[in-house]
Amino acid sequence: MRAVVYTETGPSSVLHLVERPVPEPGPGEVRVRLVRAGVNPTDWKFRTGASLGYEEVAPGQDGAGIVDAVGEGVDGLAVGDRVWLVLAQYGRPYGTAVELTVQPAELVVPLPDTASFDLGASLGVPAVTAHRALTSMQFGPRRLGPGALEGRTVLVAGGAGAVGNAAIQLARWSGARVVTTVSSDEKAALATAAGADHVVNYRTGDAEREILAFAPDGVDLAVEVAPAQNNPLDLAVVRNHGTVAIYADNGGKTFDIEIRPTFSRNLSYQFLLLYTLDRELVRAAAEDIGNAVGAGALRVGEDAGVPLHHFALEDTAAAHDAVEAGVVGKVLIDVG
Numbered sequence: 001m002r003a004v005v006y007t008e009t010g011p012s013s014v015l016h017l018v019e020r021p022v023p024e025p026g027p028g029e030v031r032v033r034l035v036r037a038g039v040n041p042t043d044w045k046f047r048t049g050a051s052l053g054y055e056e057v058a059p060g061q062d063g064a065g066i067v068d069a070v071g072e073g074v075d076g077l078a079v080g081d082r083v084w085l086v087l088a089q090y091g092r093p094y095g096t097a098v099e100l101t102v103q104p105a106e107l108v109v110p111l112p113d114t115a116s117f118d119l120g121a122s123l124g125v126p127a128v129t130a131h132r133a134l135t136s137m138q139f140g141p142r143r144l145g146p147g148a149l150e151g152r153t154v155l156v157a158g159g160a161g162a163v164g165n166a167a168i169q170l171a172r173w174s175g176a177r178v179v180t181t182v183s184s185d186e187k188a189a190l191a192t193a194a195g196a197d198h199v200v201n202y203r204t205g206d207a208e209r210e211i212l213a214f215a216p217d218g219v220d221l222a223v224e225v226a227p228a229q230n231n232p233l234d235l236a237v238v239r240n241h242g243t244v245a246i247y248a249d250n251g252g253k254t255f256d257i258e259i260r261p262t263f264s265r266n267l268s269y270q271f272l273l274l275y276t277l278d279r280e281l282v283r284a285a286a287e288d289i290g291n292a293v294g295a296g297a298l299r300v301g302e303d304a305g306v307p308l309h310h311f312a313l314e315d316t317a318a319a320h321d322a323v324e325a326g327v328v329g330k331v332l333i334d335v336g
Helices: 041-047 117-122 124-134 162-173 185-194 207-214 227-237 259-263 279-294 313-324
Strands: 002-005 016-019 029-039 062-070 082-085 100-104 108-110 153-157 177-182 198-201 219-224 238-246 268-271 308-312 330-334
Touching: 002 313, 016 313, 029 082, 029 117, 029 313, 041 313, 062 117, 062 124, 082 117, 108 279, 117 124, 117 330, 124 162, 124 219, 124 238, 124 279, 153 162, 153 227, 162 177, 162 185, 162 219, 162 279, 177 185, 177 207, 185 198, 198 207, 207 227, 219 227, 227 238, 308 313, 313 330
Parallel strands: 153 177, 153 219, 177 198, 219 238, 238 268, 308 330
Antiparallel strands: 002 016, 029 062, 029 100, 029 330, 062 082, 082 108
16 A cells, blocks of 8 residues: 655655555454545644654544454444544554554544545544533533533634634534634635634734623633633633633743632633543544534535645645645645
8 A cells, every 4th residue: 555654753855655565454443445634733743753653654643534444343334434533643653644544443433425535534633622622611511512502602713723613613513602813804704604603803903802792791611722822812701610722832832820810710721632632532522523514514615614725645745834834724635
């Protein structure tokens, strides 16, 4: 099979297209013939990290394809099933920049016939991260679905990003009102396409004033991508007993918390990282996301606020470079 691998950390030039033996699934595993692979910021960050952890790594956490072999003891999946993957490369050397990947059955999720492989390969990291953020609020639901967030107001920082887009769509599907912040008119159009009720351009407007005009009593939850920059805004607009769910460190590695105004609002900070989430949370997220996809509530493409950028498998290095450069939308690798 063809695979894109690296044997040393560094820039995208360490990625090489090679031929490797077809892997065989063991007990509890399935083999998936990939059609699409998704590229996330963590893919290039892992590639430039301090160590490999393995002699050779094929990057990629997200992907979608068709089951073509099933190991002993696997229930609920069969050859020919359309599926999407969660955490394909975490804790193992070969991810989704390959034609065939062997994965634990628990991380292989059915993809409805109505959903494209483009959508399936775009779920994984962004959608599961968004699900965890939306289910982390004080006194909030632990599962998502129609009505689960009824009466809640959610602030999504960076509504044109992959996680931000998924958070908007999942929150709206679950009945929440959504306000989001963006940095340009172009990104505002994407966040609106995703379904945000109100969009704030923080570079041209007064974000605090506009958010509180939309939610006078404050928001219940802030889904936060850049706490170092946004914590003062979150503190100003999150209501008493609200939650700030932090999933990234864009714009700075540390931030100060002013203690008295924070505890006077009984605020909760939920830090989250998909890769080390309890597997029960991952499984619950995958189930809810599957339901949202089946209901047509999670979409990709320009009309859903997620422009798609396709690269061939042999151009995986260019795909990594595009994500590292901050391309808006979802980068996909056409594997099969």
